Every structure is written in structure tokens, then in C-alpha cells.
Amino acid sequence: MNDRWTTDHVLSLAPDAASQKAAAKLSRPTPWAQTGASAEAVWGACKGSGSRPYQTVVALDGPAYHCSCPSRKFPCKHALGLLLLWSSGALAGEGAAQSAGAVAPGAAAVAGPAVAAVAPDWAESWLAGRRERAGRAAAAAAAAAAAPDGDGGSSAPAAGPARDEAAAAARRARRETRVAAGAEELLTRLADQIRGGLAEAPARGYAFWDGVAARMVDAQAPGLASRARDLGALPASGAQWPTRLLEEYAMLHLLATGCRRRETLPAPLAATILSRVGFTVDNAEVLRAGPLVRDQWLVLGSRDTADDRLTTRRLWLRGAGSGRDALLLSFGRPGIAPELSLPTGLELDAELAFHPAVPVLRAALGTRHSAPTRPSFARPRGVSIDDALGSYAAALAGDPWLDSWPTVIADATPVPTEGGWQLVDATGAVPLFAPSPWRLLAASAGRPLTVFGECGHRGFHAVTCWTDAGPLAL
Amino acid sequence: MTTSQAPWTDLVEDALLGTNRRASPDLLGRAAAATVARRAGLRPAPAPPLPEPAPQDCRPALPEAAARRLATLLAENSSELLPQWLGTARARGFAAPPELLPALLDAARQRSDLRSDAVVVAGPRGRWLSALNPDWRYVLRIPAQETAAGSEPPTATGTAADAVWQEGLFAERVTHLTRLRRADPAAGLALLRTTWPTERAEDRLLFLDALQEGLGPDDEPFLEAALSDRAKNVRATAAELLSTLPGSGLAARMAERARRAVALGTDGALLVDPPALCDASMLRDGIAATSPTGRGDRAFWLGEIIAATPLSFWAELVEEADATQVPQRVLSRAAAPTWSDELREGWARAAVRQHDAAWARALLAERPEQVLGRAVSGGAPSRLLSVLPAAERAAWTARFVSRQGLADAFQLLVTCAAPWPADLSGAVLDALAQAAETGSYPWSHSGVLGVAERSLPCSAAARIDALAAVASSAWAEVLTRLAETLRTRAAMLAELA
Numbered sequence: 001m002n003d004r005w006t007t008d009h010v011l012s013l014a015p016d017a018a019s020q021k022a023a024a025k026l027s028r029p030t031p032w033a034q035t036g037a038s039a040e041a042v043w044g045a046c047k048g049s050g051s052r053p054y055q056t057v058v059a060l061d062g063p064a065y066h067c068s069c070p071s072r073k074f075p076c077k078h079a080l081g082l083l084l085l086w087s088s089g090a091l092a093g094e095g096a097a098q099s100a101g102a103v104a105p106g107a108a109a110v111a112g113p114a115v116a117a118v119a120p121d122w123a124e125s126w127l128a129g130r131r132e133r134a135g136r137a138a139a140a141a142a143a144a145a146a147a148p149d150g151d152g153g154s155s156a157p158a159a160g161p162a163r164d165e166a167a168a169a170a171r172r173a174r175r176e177t178r179v180a181a182g183a184e185e186l187l188t189r190l191a192d193q194i195r196g197g198l199a200e201a202p203a204r205g206y207a208f209w210d211g212v213a214a215r216m217v218d219a220q221a222p223g224l225a226s227r228a229r230d231l232g233a234l235p236a237s238g239a240q241w242p243t244r245l246l247e248e249y250a251m252l253h254l255l256a257t258g259c260r261r262r263e264t265l266p267a268p269l270a271a272t273i274l275s276r277v278g279f280t281v282d283n284a285e286v287l288r289a290g291p292l293v294r295d296q297w298l299v300l301g302s303r304d305t306a307d308d309r310l311t312t313r314r315l316w317l318r319g320a321g322s323g324r325d326a327l328l329l330s331f332g333r334p335g336i337a338p339e340l341s342l343p344t345g346l347e348l349d350a351e352l353a354f355h356p357a358v359p360v361l362r363a364a365l366g367t368r369h370s371a372p373t374r375p376s377f378a379r380p381r382g383v384s385i386d387d388a389l390g391s392y393a394a395a396l397a398g399d400p401w402l403d404s405w406p407t408v409i410a411d412a413t414p415v416p417t418e419g420g421w422q423l424v425d426a427t428g429a430v431p432l433f434a435p436s437p438w439r440l441l442a443a444s445a446g447r448p449l450t451v452f453g454e455c456g457h458r459g460f461h462a463v464t465c466w467t468d469a470g471p472l473a474l
Numbered sequence: 475m476t477t478s479q480a481p482w483t484d485l486v487e488d489a490l491l492g493t494n495r496r497a498s499p500d501l502l503g504r505a506a507a508a509t510v511a512r513r514a515g516l517r518p519a520p521a522p523p524l525p526e527p528a529p530q531d532c533r534p535a536l537p538e539a540a541a542r543r544l545a546t547l548l549a550e551n552s553s554e555l556l557p558q559w560l561g562t563a564r565a566r567g568f569a570a571p572p573e574l575l576p577a578l579l580d581a582a583r584q585r586s587d588l589r590s591d592a593v594v595v596a597g598p599r600g601r602w603l604s605a606l607n608p609d610w611r612y613v614l615r616i617p618a619q620e621t622a623a624g625s626e627p628p629t630a631t632g633t634a635a636d637a638v639w640q641e642g643l644f645a646e647r648v649t650h651l652t653r654l655r656r657a658d659p660a661a662g663l664a665l666l667r668t669t670w671p672t673e674r675a676e677d678r679l680l681f682l683d684a685l686q687e688g689l690g691p692d693d694e695p696f697l698e699a700a701l702s703d704r705a706k707n708v709r710a711t712a713a714e715l716l717s718t719l720p721g722s723g724l725a726a727r728m729a730e731r732a733r734r735a736v737a738l739g740t741d742g743a744l745l746v747d748p749p750a751l752c753d754a755s756m757l758r759d760g761i762a763a764t765s766p767t768g769r770g771d772r773a774f775w776l777g778e779i780i781a782a783t784p785l786s787f788w789a790e791l792v793e794e795a796d797a798t799q800v801p802q803r804v805l806s807r808a809a810a811p812t813w814s815d816e817l818r819e820g821w822a823r824a825a826v827r828q829h830d831a832a833w834a835r836a837l838l839a840e841r842p843e844q845v846l847g848r849a850v851s852g853g854a855p856s857r858l859l860s861v862l863p864a865a866e867r868a869a870w871t872a873r874f875v876s877r878q879g880l881a882d883a884f885q886l887l888v889t890c891a892a893p894w895p896a897d898l899s900g901a902v903l904d905a906l907a908q909a910a911e912t913g914s915y916p917w918s919h920s921g922v923l924g925v926a927e928r929s930l931p932c933s934a935a936a937r938i939d940a941l942a943a944v945a946s947s948a949w950a951e952v953l954t955r956l957a958e959t960l961r962t963r964a965a966m967l968a969e970l971a
Contacts, residue, residue: 197492250505393514428518438576446527
């Protein structure tokens with residue numbers, strides 16, 4: 001059996017806090033029967049309020065979930081509860097008390113062994129379907145690799161893809177026209193505001209910029225839209241708001257101007273501007289274009305942010321051989337967990353392809369060659385706070401709109417002060433932010449530790465720390 | 475970067491004013507350049523002073539499964555399992571994982587019943603954290619206590635001890651005094667005497683409480699003096715402490731008052747004549763001038779006197795040499811309805827204060843035949859039970875539950891240590907089965923079910939499953955959850971081994 005997942009990791013798969021709570025209630029042996037686990041999957045039947053138990057299977061490689069319950073949450077509480085039970089070791093029947101408890105009262109008569117290594121039919125049929133699909137996909141990929149595109153010997157009809165490409169190019173041209181018009185309108189609005197003076201901004205409230213943002217959405221420039229929307233909130237952001245507001249006006253103005261003059265800019269900067277404006281490149285596209293970087297990737301950490309329409313998960317990796325850092329993004333609708341989940345602090349052998357933009361960071365995850373394993377080192381190498389700010393500055397040279405840059409800082413101590421939290425080392429201090437800075441302080445006990453996070457002009461946002469006890473997601 | 479400072483304030487000023495009022499060519503372009511330059515030029519700020527690191531915690535770390543369990547219990551805020559988890563982890567000398575300390579301290583902040591165990595399990599690192607977070611200040615008010623692993627620092631001696639006593643926080647001083655009393659009662663009293671007149675009234679009260687540790691005849695002069703204290707609460711506490719010293723002057727004075735109030739009649743029955751007024755010496759010995767309850771003053775004074783009289787007095791009265799026979803003999807002579815309740819209540823309080831198991835046993839033996847409703851609502855049986863050895867306590871409660879059912883059993887069950895022995899858990903399960911059968915509502919037994927969750931042994935789970943299988947749906951749900959909790963608890967305790 002592969003490394004059993006930690007409770008934290010299982011909980012991180014949940015689409016929301018309510019699901020975590022519901023799953024915790026199901027993480028007890030009583031409602032479960034026909035449970036089992038193999039290297040491939042975990043399965044069980046959960047007694048609910050209905051007459052038939054829900055049949056739940058989790059394939060560990062995705063992870064992928066299958067449950068006969070009608071819930072629209074994904075993964076559902078049954079899948080999460082089953083994983084929690086498995087992660088706590090209570091599923092595998094360790095110890096007499098647990099194995100007795102693993103049989104639901106109703107199932108006691110048919111008992112038999114509580115834990116089966118062979119999946120029952122309902123689980124096996126789904127797993128077999130998955131295996132078959134994976135096999136087909138691998139075969140197709142191998143075939144594609146064997147017959148490269150544009151090879152004259154290819155017998156496939158060439159007209160189909162060519163027509164698709166022509167249509168895609170036309171769509172893209174239409175979109176670029178719209179975006180350009182949107183950028184022009186945005187420049188006009190910004191200029192209007194500056195003529196009238198920012199002193200009026202607090203009186204205008206959110207509505208003005210929300211309206212502009214809506215127009216940017218219509219112009220298919222979501223990147224401009226979200227920056228425009230953010231401008232509406234800044235006048236109410238406390239002391240020094242004029243400085244922040246002018247900074248963001250200026251940076252948005254710079255982006256819209258860059259968009260207008262894109263043709264005259266160096267290609268990498270133009271690519272960065274396109275991605276900032278909201279032209280995303282499909283992960284599949286990135287993987288197809290390559291090049292692929294195979295490495296032992298350490299999972300530095302992950303963080304979810306949610307608004308009312310979308311949950312965004314950021315996962316940061318560091319290659320042991322290449323020394324490169326990478327950022328994977330995964331999205332989920334509310335109630336649906338982002339698909340991609342990797343356990344913090346573990347390493348996996350996998351292929352990545354980087355998106356075209358400078359500085360190179362965002363990547364797409366290709367083939368995984370191993371399940372996550374424990375790395376051979378206790379903690380990743382880190383730099384000083386001064387050097388962390390230095391790498392942010394270097395990254396700004398490529399992408400002036402960057403708010404922060406991922407960095408591992410070594411030998412730094414979290415300190416609560418009157419003016420808020422600070423991260424302190426021999427080179428000085430930066431403002432520190434974390435979901436729970438007290439957890440970080442408790443882990444450090446007032447002594448220096450290694451901490452991963454995003455370092456930028458607002459300070460350091462901690463994501464993971466390493467102590468003698470290992471990695472800790474904050 | 476300081477170079478952009480002056481132009482930046484100019485730029486902000488221009489932007490606030492508006493370029494219609496003041497021309498500022500390419501304002502946004504220049505502002506963008508200044509913004510990127512500022513961000514790229516950021517340097518670390520001067521470091522603030524670092525706090526002292528937390529003291530090392532030498533206790534063993536939790537087994538992995540137990541640490542995961544604690545995380546789950548804290549996330550669920552489990553009311554039934556968290557207290558026992560903490561109590562067990564404390565007894566076994568484990569340290570909580572550092573990253574769970576904030577959640578643990580938050581939980582104990584909301585639930586004071588968790589505090590003393592949580593603070594010990596959180597250990598020195600928890601105490602260190604609490605000093606930095608105002609939300610967790612309550613930790614510093616709980617005196618550090620000895621743990622099984624002995625991780626607390628030894629009692630300070632010499633000048634260090636003086637410093638703690640003279641300058642320490644209140645909680646530190648109480649801890650220091652309590653430890654000193656345990657090691658050397660006379661030294662503890664001497665220390666308290668050095669500052670006694672200057673202490674505040676509420677502090678004097680708690681310091682007096684600390685004297686219960688190692689209380690002995692040598693403390694009597696000090697306590698006698700405290701009977702004239704300015705504060706009423708201090709006077710009352712001093713009187714109560716003196717009444718538990720059988721050889722004290724106060725005990726003798728109370729015995730003398732008892733002698734005047736209770737005599738042996740010619741027919742062998744007790745003749746009771748409570749005092750007609752509360753004189754100055756009674757007042758000084760802690761008896762209030764008027765009854766604080768609705769009861770008559772004379773009945774109240776009688777109760778106070780009996781409660782503070784050494785129980786050995788009654789052996790003299792009935793001339794019985796065998797101490798185990800005394801309570802029986804005395805009770806059989808107090809059958810007349812007049813003043814009988816006041817006498818029994820006084821004896822019950824005396825038995826509790828003087829930890830007299832023979833008296834407690836005799837008073838309890840009468841109970842089932844007595845009017846139970848009144849006796850139980852007085853709360854006395856559970857206090858009397860607490861004087862008996864654990865096995866006897868459980869056996870008495872088991873008999874009570876068998877005869878009376880669960881309606882009045884809650885207070886009694888709470889005094890029985892977990893896990894309950896077979897006779898008590900059997901009686902409680904029988905009573906639950908009957909309650910389920912007669913169709914009473916499960917939530918009317920929620921108190922009993924709660925204490926049963928904490929106290930039934932895991933071996934009871936199978937029988938509860940069987941009860942659930944034949945019960946109505948409301949009871950089936952409650953009983954299934956109970957069985958599940960017992961199994962989870964067994965797993966939880968195994969993890970803490």
C-alpha cells in the first residue's frame with residue numbers, strides 16, 4: 001500500500017468547510033460496511049438514511065471519486081469520510097477494537113473479514129472502467145508520439161484539423177479586436193478619473209468600477225476586469241489609500257498601454273501581457289507544445305482562494321534536479337473541489353511544461369511517474385529575507401505587475417508586534433501574513449525555522465513551514 | 475529606496491487634485507515607473523526585538539494516531555470525547571503537538587471545563603504562547619501544576635522563593651504556597667504570615683483555601699485569628715477549616731453548643747432544643763445571625779452547629795465504643811419528626827467535611843427508605859457518596875438506579891468514577907432499556923446519556939447495539955450514537971497508550 005494520506009491532506013480535498021464537517025461525522029467505523037483498500041483504491045458502503053447504502057470508491061492516483069449518493073458536492077462527504085477513516089488507520093483493521101467496529105451493527109451477521117483486499121463488484125466495475133480509459137489514453141498518446149504532426153506520410157485526413165485551426169484563428173482575431181477596444185475604453189476611463197482627481201474616488205463607491213469591470217468582461221478581458229473591480233474597494237482600504245489607489249491606477253494604465261503596444265514589445269513581455277489581460281493557454285496545449293521537464297518535484301505548498309464564482313487552488317513545486325520553481329493552478333466551481341491536489345512536503349516524479357510568459361513560473365502537470373513519496377532531505381533550501389526581496393525584484397523585471405514571488409526563506413522567526421506580525425531574520429524584517437500566524441508561532445516556539453510563501457511588496461504570505469517534525473501546511 | 479520619495483508625494487498630490495486643476499504630463503506613466511521602482515527596491519525593515527524562545531518541553535510527543543485524533547476532536551469541538559482525551563493525555567504525560575496548540579487553547583478558552591487539563595497538556599510551550607496572545611491570558615491565571623512526567627520546575631527555594639512570593643503573579647503565588655504546604659506545612663504558614671495583613675480580601679480567601687493542603691493543629695492559632703478578619707468570606711472559610719480540625723478550640727466550642735442543644739432522653743431518643751439566639755461567640759465562630767434560607771433561624775443555627783461539631787462527640791453521647799456502630803445508634807435515636815431533618819442534614823455536612831465514611835454509609839443506607847425526592851433535591855446523597863470508596867459508591871448508585879430508575883440519578887452517576895464497574899453499567903443499561911421500552915423521550919435523559927457516554931466501558935457497546943436493534947427510531951439513533959462513542963473512545967484510549 002502506498003503512503004497513507006494525512007488527515008490534513010484528505011481534508012484539503014473537500015470542496016468547502018461544511019463538507020469537512022460532514023465528512024468528519026462519517027469518519028467512524030459504524031456506518032461503513034464492505035470496506036477495503038488496495039494500492040489502487042479505497043472503497044466502502046455507507047449506511048445513510050435510505051434503505052440502500054451508498055457505494056463509494058476512491059481511486060488514489062487521481063484522486064478520482066465515485067459514489068452512488070445524489071450529492072452535488074464533489075467529492076461528496078462519503079468519499080471524504082471514507083478517506084478519513086482510511087487515513088486514520090481504522091479501515092485496515094489495526095487493533096481488535098477497530099476491526100470489531102468496522103462492521104456495522106446491521107452487517108454483523110454477514111460479517112466475514114471486515115476489510116477486503118479484493119474490491120466488491122460495484123467498486124471493481126468502476127475501477128476497471130477507469131483502467132480501460134487510462135489504457136486507451138496512453139495508447140493514443142503513444143501513437144501520437146510515434147507519428148509526429150506534419151509528417152507527409154500520415155494517412156489521416158489533413159483537411160479537418162486545418163479547418164479547425166482556421167476557425168480558431170478567426171475566433172482569436174475577433175477576441176483580440178474586442179480586447180483592444182476594451183483596453184482603449186479602460187485608458188479613457190482612467191484618464192477621465194485622473195482629470196477629475198482621485199479625491200472624488202471615495203464618494204464614487206464600488207458601482208463605477210463594477211460597471212467598467214462588466215464592460216471588460218464583455219470585451220473578453222477578464223484580467224482587466226478583475227483589476228478594474230479591485231480599484232473600487234481601494235478608497236475604503238484605510239490609511240494611505242491614495243498611495244495604493246494611485247499605484248493600482250498606474251499599474252492598470254501600464255497594462256492597458258502595454259496591450260495597445262503589444263506588437264512592438266519583445267515576445268516574452270507580450271506573452272506576459274496577454275496572460276495578464278486574460279488570454280490563457282490551455283494546459284493541454286502547453287503540454288503538447290513542450291518542452292517537458294521531468295524532475296523530482298517537491299510540493300512546497302498549496303493555497304485555495306475563493307470568490308462567489310470560483311475556487312482557485314495554487315500549488316507550488318520545486319524541482320530537485322532543475323532547481324526550478326513551478327506554479328500549478330486548478331479551479332473549481334463552488335461546492336466542487338479543484339481537481340488537482342498534491343500532498344505538501346512530499347515529492348513526485350513527474351513531467352511539467354511551463355506556460356509561455358516571463359518570468360517562467362506557471363506550469364501544466366503532465367505524466368506522473370510515481371506516487372508522492374517522502375523526500376530524502378528534511379527541508380528545502382532557503383534564502384534570507386533580503387535575498388527573497390531580491391528575487392521578487394528580479395521577477396518584477398520580467399513582469400512588473402507581479403505582487404509577489406514564491407520563495408523559501410530559511411532561519412526566520414515569526415514575531416507578533418504591536419504593528420502586526422513580522423517575519424524576522426539576520427537581514428531584517430518583513431510584514432508576515434498567514435491564515436493562522438499563531439500556528440506558525442507555535443511551530444517555531446520562538447526559534448528560527450524554514451518557511452515557504454509568497455514574498456512581495458505587501459510582505460510575506462506564509463504557506464508552509466518546516467520544523468524538526470517535518471512540513472506543516474499553515 | 476528613498477530617491478522616489480519626494481516625487482511620489484508630488485504625484486499623489488497631483489492625482490488627488492486632478493489634472494484639470496493642475497497639469498501633470500503623463501502622470502500615470504510616471505506613477506507606474508515610481509511604483510515598480512519602489513517595489514523592486516524594497517529592503518527588509520529593521521528587525522523588532524525577538525521574544526525569548528519557549529522553554530524546551532521534554533515530554534514525549536503524541537503517537538501519530540493520537541495527534542490525528544486530537545486534531546479531529548478539536549475540529550469537531552467534541553463535547554463528549556475531548557475532556558477524556560485531554561485527561562488521559564495529561565495523566566500519561568504526553569505533550570500536545572505544537573501546531574495544535576492554538577486550536578487547543580481556543581477550545582479551552584470557550585470551555586472552562588477543559589482548562590486545567592488543556593493547560594497541562596499544552597505544557598511550557600502553551601504557557602509561553604499564552605503570554606503573547608491576550609485571548610489566552612486565562613492560561614496564566616491557572617497555577618502550574620505537577621504533571622505525571624514532572625515537567626514543571628521544582629519549587630523555588632531561598633531568595634528565588636521570596637521573589638516569587640513578593641513579586642509573582644497571583645496564580646504563581648498560589649502555586650508556590652500550595653507546593654510549599656505539601657512539602658513543609660509550617661514553612662508555608664510562616665510564609666503566608668509574612669504578608670497576610672497586606673493582602674487583598676479576595677486573595678486572602680484563596681490563600682486560606684490553599685491551607686487545606688497539609689492542614690493540621692499547628693494552623694489553629696492562625697485560623698483562630700482569621701475568625702476576626704475584616705472580610706466575611708474569610709471568616710466563614712476560617713471557621714470551616716477549623717471545624718475540620720477535630721482537636722481545635724472551635725470544634726470544642728461547637729461540641730459544647732451541640733451538648734446544650736441535643737441530649738439523650740430517658741427513653742433513649744434524642745431530645746433537641748436548638749439555641750434561642752445567636753450570641754457573639756457563635757457569630758465569631760462563623761454562624762450567621764439570621765437564616766439565609768427561608769427556614770427558621772433556630773433550625774438554621776442547629777444545622778450550622780451540628781455540621782461543625784466533631785462526629786466523635788456523638789460516640790460520647792451514646793456511649794458507644796465501636797466507631798462503626800455509632801452512626802447507626804445515633805440515627806436510630808433521631809427518628810422523631812421534630813428537628814430530624816436538620817440533624818440529618820448537619821450530620822451529612824459534617825461527614826463530608828470530616829471525610830467520615832462510616833457516617834456517610836449510615837446516612838446513605840437510610841435514603842432509599844426515606845422520602846427520596848426531598849433528599850435527592852438537597853444534593854446531599856451525591857456529596858455523601860463522594861466520601862465513600864469508589865467501588866462502594868458505584869454499588870450504592872447501582873442499587874439506587876435499579877430501584878428508582880434514571881430520573882433522579884444524574885447527580886449520583888456524576889460522582890462515580892469512569893469506567894463504571896459491571897454492576898453499575900448493568901443497572902444503567904437495564905434502566906435505559908426500560909426507558910426505551912416505555913416510550914419516554916430520549917432527550918429527557920440527555921444528562922444521563924451524556925455521563926454514560928463518558929463512563930460506560932467499551933464492553934457495553936455490544937449490548938447497546940442489541941437494545942438499538944429493537945428500539946423505536948428516536949431511541950435507536952441515540953443508542954447507536956452511544957455505542958459508536960464508546961467504540962471510538964476505546965480506539966482513542968488505545969492510541970494514547
